[in-house]
Amino acid sequence: MDWADTSEQAQFRQEVRSFIEQRLPAHYEVRRQRDTVGLEDNHEQHYVHGTPEEKDAARQWADALMERGWVAPHWPKEYGGAGLSTMEQFIYNQEMAVAQAPQPGGSGVSLLGPTMLVHGTPEQKAKYLGPTLRGEMRWAQGFSEPGAGSDLGSLQCRAVRDGDEWVINGQKLWTSTAHKSNWIFGLFRTDPDAPKHRxxxxxxxxxxxxxxxxxxxxxxxxxxxxNETFYEDVRIPAENIVGEQNRGWYVGMTLLDFERSNIAGAVTMRRRIQAMLDYAKTPRGAEQSAPRQRLVRSNVADRWIESEVMFNFSFRIVSMQAAGTIPNYEASTSKAFGSELGQRVANTGMKMFGMYSNIWDRQDAHAPVDASFTQEYVHSVVHSIFGGSNEIQRNIIATRGLGLPRG
Ligand SMILES: Cc1cc2nc3c(=O)[nH]c(=O)nc-3n(C[C@H](O)[C@H](O)[C@H](O)COP(=O)(O)OP(=O)(O)OC[C@H]3O[C@@H](n4cnc5c(N)ncnc54)[C@H](O)[C@@H]3O)c2cc1C
Structure with missing residues (x-):
């Protein structure tokens, strides 16, 4: 297999690199030099709630990306995107991840936009897509509920039609970013008597x-x-429905035609392992890790090999997409492997730095690699739960990938 760029791809890669070099605000450049591992930059958070310096950087960067349609590289040009091919999106995502450049837009750009492009009316597209791109509408996803996560089809939050309005009552759970967003998209039960997905x-x-x-x-x-979100007699206009009434399950499950390789995840893993190694070679790092270096040596080598495996999962998925095939169990393999690798990398860092790994404060002078392994050790626990838990991913691999019977 040939992983090298074609001449067009190499040219596009160079274009993205030059753009980053010229337009990425100095704020991110400074962060990148100071913060070798970088817990992911939250562009939306900075855009709305940041310090004046963070706000400035977030806005400048969003404006620069807007000029190229790169806030939503996967959206068609007519809606303000860049209409990039899957391979171009892959290269774009890879280069942005290498530069640790934040990507604005959140779930509005990655989920709501593509769903609306397929199922929205012309009026809805005109009303919502532009403000979403410009960061004026920031979206949270309200799918999960207390009794409906893996089994999402069991959701109970009710929407009842009353004249020109929907009246909503119930609860959603795990509504990420709802404390920073100003709009919510979600799935609601509109016919309790129909089979659950209908x-x-x-x-x-x-x-x-x-x-x-x-x-x-x-x-x-x-x-x-x-967050948890609660709905009590919430009245919204009847026109706020995307797609057909009672067909929302299929709207929510729209297969999104954008790059799904998680190449950014693979790049981040490699950077973390490298940061651990670089730190262990500094005088302080060597002193902190000396008693355990021999013990964890093979662990580090394993992580490096696994990060190579993750790159290859990413390449496999993007090459399937580029060939017009929709990744199925392959995406589950990549999600399960990538999320668990993140947990193992954090764990390896914790082992390497022993008692120093108990330091939580990123500013503490004795914190190995700015305490980022310690923080990631804690934060990465949820990675094998959200976006479809890893048990569910394994079920998909077992049934669709290996052809095993359902248990
Ligand atoms: C940090 C975080 C952010 C999230 N953000 C959002 C968001 O923005 N919007 C949103 O709508 N949702 C969000 N979620 C919800 C997420 O999608 C669900 O947590 C996930 O789908 C699991 O559902 P659950 O929590 O209800 O667990 P359950 O479905 O109750 O599962 C509990 C356990 O049982 C296992 N299990 C369940 N069914 C099976 C099965 N058939 N076979 C084998 N094992 C099984 C699961 O793997 C899990 O270990 C978020 C979750 C987290 C933790």
Missing amino acids: GISFLIMDQSTPGIQVRPIISMGWEHAT
Whole structure:
């Protein structure tokens, strides 16, 4: 197999690199030099709630990307995207990850936009896509509920039609970023008597509508990333439905035609392992890790090999997509492997630095690699749960990939 770029791909890669060199604000450049591992930059957070310096950088960068259609590289040009091919998106994502350049847009650009492009009316596209690209509408995804995660089809949050409105009552769980977003898209039960996947509709709503309440869920790493959302007699216009009534399950499951290789994840893994090695070679790092270096040596080598495997999973998925095939169990393999590799890399860092790994404060002078392995050790626990838990991914690999019977 030949992994080398074609001459057009090499030219595009150079174009992305030059763009980053010329336009990435100095703020991110400084961060990159200071913060070799970089817990992912949250562009949306900076854009709205950042310090003046963070806001400036986030806006400048979003404006620069907008000029090229690169806030949504996978959207068609007529809607403000760049209409990049799968391979171009892959190269774009890889180069942005290498440069640790944040990608604006969140789930509005990655999920809502592509769904609306397929199922939205011309009026909806005109009303929502532009503001989503410009960061004026920031979206949270309200799918999961207390009794509906892996078994999403069991969702109960009700929407009842009343004249020109939907009236919504119930609860959603794990509504990530709802404390920073101003719009929600989600799945709601509109026909309780229909078979469970057939009585669901895809609705969108302004979060300032009376009756919506957002309550924080604080993780064990003291992180506020996700929320519970409550809906009490929430009235939204009837036109806020995307796709047909009671066909929302199929709208929500729209296969999205964008690059799904998670090449950014592979690049990040490699950077983390390299940062661990670089630190262990500094005088302080050598002193901190000396008693365990022999013990963890083979662990580090294993992680490096596994990161190579992850690159190859990414290449496999993107080459399938480039050939017009939709990755199926292959995407599950990559998700399960990548999320668990992230956990193993953090674990290896913890082992290498022993008691120093107990330091949580990133500013502490004795914290190995800015305490990023310690923080990632805690934060990465959820990676094997969200986006479809790894047990569910393994079920998919077993049935669709290996052809095993359902248990
Ligand atoms: C940090 C975080 C952010 C999230 N963000 C969002 C968001 O923005 N929007 C949103 O809608 N959702 C979000 N989710 C929800 C996420 O999609 C669900 O947590 C996930 O699908 C698992 O569902 P659950 O939590 O209900 O667990 P359950 O489905 O109750 O599963 C519990 C356990 O049982 C296992 N299990 C369940 N069914 C099977 C089966 N058939 N075979 C084998 N094992 C099984 C699971 O793997 C898991 O280990 C988020 C979750 C987390 C943790």
